[in-house]
Amino acid sequence: MKDGGRIAAAIEVLAEVESRRRPVQDALKDWGNAHRFAGSGDRTIIGNLVFDALRHKQSLGWQMQDASPRALALATYALNWQQGLARLDEVMADDRHAPAALSDAERAALATPRAEPAPEATAADVPDWLWPAFSAALGADAVAEGQALARRAPIDMRVNTLKATRDKVMKRLAHIDLHETALSPFGIRVEPKPGAARLPHVQAEEGYRKGWFELQDEASQIAALVAAARPGEQVLDFCAGGGGKTLALAALMENRGQIYAYDNDRLRLAPIHERLARAGARNVQVRDPQSGSLDDLVGQMDLVFVDAPCTGTGVWRRRPDSKWRLSEKALAERLEDQIRVLDAAQRFVKPGGRLVYATCSVLQAENHDQIEAFLGRNAGFRRGSAVAAFAAALPGKPRPKHVTPEGHLVLTPASTDTDGFFLSVAERIS
Numbered sequence: 348m349k350d351g352g353r354i355a356a357a358i359e360v361l362a363e364v365e366s367r368r369r370p371v372q373d374a375l376k377d378w379g380n381a382h383r384f385a386g387s388g389d390r391t392i393i394g395n396l397v398f399d400a401l402r403h404k405q406s407l408g409w410q411m412q413d414a415s416p417r418a419l420a421l422a423t424y425a426l427n428w429q430q431g432l433a434r435l436d437e438v439m440a441d442d443r444h445a446p447a448a449l450s451d452a453e454r455a456a457l458a459t460p461r462a463e464p465a466p467e468a469t470a471a472d473v474p475d476w477l478w479p480a481f482s483a484a485l486g487a488d489a490v491a492e493g494q495a496l497a498r499r500a501p502i503d504m505r506v507n508t509l510k511a512t513r514d515k516v517m518k519r520l521a522h523i524d525l526h527e528t529a530l531s532p533f534g535i536r537v538e539p540k541p542g543a544a545r546l547p548h549v550q551a552e553e554g555y556r557k558g559w560f561e562l563q564d565e566a567s568q569i570a571a572l573v574a575a576a577r578p579g580e581q582v583l584d585f586c587a588g589g590g591g592k593t594l595a596l597a598a599l600m601e602n603r604g605q606i607y608a609y610d611n612d613r614l615r616l617a618p619i620h621e622r623l624a625r626a627g628a629r630n631v632q633v634r635d636p637q638s639g640s641l642d643d644l645v646g647q648m649d650l651v652f653v654d655a656p657c658t659g660t661g662v663w664r665r666r667p668d669s670k671w672r673l674s675e676k677a678l679a680e681r682l683e684d685q686i687r688v689l690d691a692a693q694r695f696v697k698p699g700g701r702l703v704y705a706t707c708s709v710l711q712a713e714n715h716d717q718i719e720a721f722l723g724r725n726a727g728f729r730r731g732s733a734v735a736a737f738a739a740a741l742p743g744k745p746r747p748k749h750v751t752p753e754g755h756l757v758l759t760p761a762s763t764d765t766d767g768f769f770l771s772v773a774e775r776i777s
């Protein structure tokens with residue numbers, strides 16, 4: 348395929364995502380299945396175009412004065428990928444699979460930046476309805492944070508210290524352009540590359556199959572460090588999902604003590620068994636809703652980790668389609684879920700034990716307001732300090748920029764160069 352045909356394919360996929368509200372990965376996969384002639388290089392480029400168009404949907408639509416799939420794909424190629432109008436004309440002329448020739452209005456919009464400044468929500472590529480909450484959470488940095496959440500994410504790996512060291516993994520992956528993460532002591536990062544570039548498929552590496560490393564954003568690695576699970580402790584991972592945090596906690600505990608991995612959705616837990624085996628994590632009992640209740644754990648846990656269901660505003664870099672699908676209704680539902688999860692999880696914390704409440708969102712309503720309301724209705728808990736836990740777990744590292752007066756921590760792409768993530772700690776006093 349040539350670029351004209353790839354742009355046409357991106358338009359098709361974007362239309363499918365928009366009109367049928369399909370997850371972008373599914374739409375891309377279906378397109379690939381229906382167009383077997385497209386090679387893996389073509390599919391990468393089409394995927395990059397589609398993801399970048401969704402990341403910058405609002406700002407590109409504003410510049411084009413047209414947010415149709417066609418306008419977004421053309422603007423992504425010419426503006427976001429900096430190929431320019433002349434090159435776009437060339438690839439369109441040169442390819443019978445390319446979209447129809449540019450209109451005068453498209454040509455004008457691609458040639459000249461609009462004179463007036465974009466509204467803040469547009470410049471930040473944040474949905475208009477969410478802007479008040481987003482900007483309240485991030486203050487003067489809101490536009491910069493929105494823009495950072497609209498960039499491509501790096502590939503972050505967490506070295507599994509049960510099986511390997513960071514040096515060993517870095518040596519084995521020396522053929523890849525990577526470096527140590529700035530904060531996590533067991534993180535390795537592959538920086539994103541622009542335009543058509545393809546990132547390495549690190550899951551195909553022998554070291555991945557041997558369980559020497561996992562794919563995990565640095566923010567999640569930091570979450571496990573802040574939770575400070577120690578060898579020998581009793582830990583409940585109450586929203587374990589596919590087990591990302593469970594594995595990180597097991598490594599910190601050096602396979603000593605016990606982790607109970609629970610989730611109320613069996614299907615989400617399903618991958619955990621294979622992941623635990625690959626990682627060599629032997630101190631984890633998986634408890635799904637059908638394998639028995641958690642009653643024996645009430646009041647027994649040194650640590651209950653609540654990686655709560657949330658809107659995912661902190662992971663828009665990786666899931667840009669979710670940014671535009673999010674609705675007020677979905678946010679309200681997540682807020683209800685979070686109250687339910689916190690109230691259910693708290694009873695497992697033993698006196699003197701701690702509850703860590705985390706989300707991959709940056710919104711105050713899901714974060715600060717949620718944990719503060721929990722503390723308000725649970726006199727048996729007192730507020731701990733996530734920022735103090737961060738300083739203890741990561742000595743010598745700079746204090747993150749976004750810390751609430753109560754000591755809760757908000758990691759963000761523009762401030763910590765991670766996904767957006769919220770961390771808070773509470774301690775049971777009675």
Ligand SMILES: C[S@@+](CC[C@H](N)C(=O)[O-])C[C@H]1O[C@@H](n2cnc3c(N)ncnc32)[C@H](O)[C@@H]1O
Nearest residue numbers: 586587588589590591592611612615654655656
């Ligand atoms: C952010 S995800 C967890 C991700 C996971 N900890 C990881 O690191 O891969 C939130 C999880 O909470 C689970 N969940 C939602 N409501 C719950 C409830 N009432 N009790 C337990 N888990 C719940 C969801 O099924 C989902 O898997």
